Amino acid sequence: MKLVKKILxxxxxxxxxxxxxxxxxxxxxxSKALKEKPLMSRVEEITKQEHFVxxxxxPADYRNAVIAxxxxxxxDHGPVDFIAISRALWNNxxxxxxxxxxxxxxxxxxxxxxxxxxxxxxxxxAEIFAxxxxxxxxxxxxxxxxxxxxxxxxxxxxxxxxxxxxYYGKDPKDLTLDESTMLAGVPNAPSVYAPTVNPNxxxxxxxxxxxxxxDYGYLTKEQALSIP
Numbered sequence: 001m002k003l004v005k006k007i008l009x010x011x012x013x014x015x016x017x018x019x020x021x022x023x024x025x026x027x028x029x030x031s032k033a034l035k036e037k038p039l040m041s042r043v044e045e046i047t048k049q050e051h052f053v054x055x056x057x058x059p060a061d062y063r064n065a066v067i068a069x070x071x072x073x074x075x076d077h078g079p080v081d082f083i084a085i086s087r088a089l090w091n092n093x094x095x096x097x098x099x100x101x102x103x104x105x106x107x108x109x110x111x112x113x114x115x116x117x118x119x120x121x122x123x124x125x126a127e128i129f130a131x132x133x134x135x136x137x138x139x140x141x142x143x144x145x146x147x148x149x150x151x152x153x154x155x156x157x158x159x160x161x162x163x164x165x166x167y168y169g170k171d172p173k174d175l176t177l178d179e180s181t182m183l184a185g186v187p188n189a190p191s192v193y194a195p196t197v198n199p200n201x202x203x204x205x206x207x208x209x210x211x212x213x214x215d216y217g218y219l220t221k222e223q224a225l226s227i228p
Contacts, residue, residue: 186205
């Protein structure tokens with residue numbers, strides 16, 4: 001029994017050491033990115049763009065659609081949603097493949113604003129440090145603005161302004177419920193869900209967005225049924 005306890009203690013210590021090393025590497029990766037260009041400078045470059053879209057200029061339906069499908073607890077959790085991460089890990093283990101990531105909108109902003117799109121564990125850990133910095137310096141609404149203005153929507157459209165004009169020929173504030181729910185689903189996988197790439201898959205993704213909005217009380221059944 002004593003031997004088993006010693007082995008478990010050694011395993012626990014080794015895990016702590018490995019995790020600590022991983023986080024040190026992640027923090028170093030984040031620090032290196034900040035040396036190249038500070039966080040606030042990066043954010044300022046985005047917010048000063050000519051067609052930067054503010055929170056108040058986004059339709060409520062679009063804002064709700066994004067929250068519902070990307071991070072429904074966005075206003076309730078911190079920079080990292082450990083509940084979502086745990087759920088994603090469990091679902092991935094059950095399915096035997098990486099289906100969910102558990103990243104918050106803030107973490108996705110960190111990826112869009114600071115890092116590349118390369119999927120590595122170092123970048124994922126660095127995102128965590130960046131997410132805490134973002135929420136320390138910016139409000140949830142400001143971070144949401146950064147998310148929709150830096151997301152890729154396919155067809156060469158970066159940000160909600162280009163996507164709204166590119167797909168529908170209008171300003172984001174004029175998007176309908178149908179258009180809002182369509183665009184909210186695209187950034188998850190633009191090469192698959194862009195309306196011009198595969199209309200059928202784009203429509204399926206839109207239905208997923210609508211169902212999430214129903215689940216979280218953003219839409220009534222009548223409103224959902226009004227979407228073609």
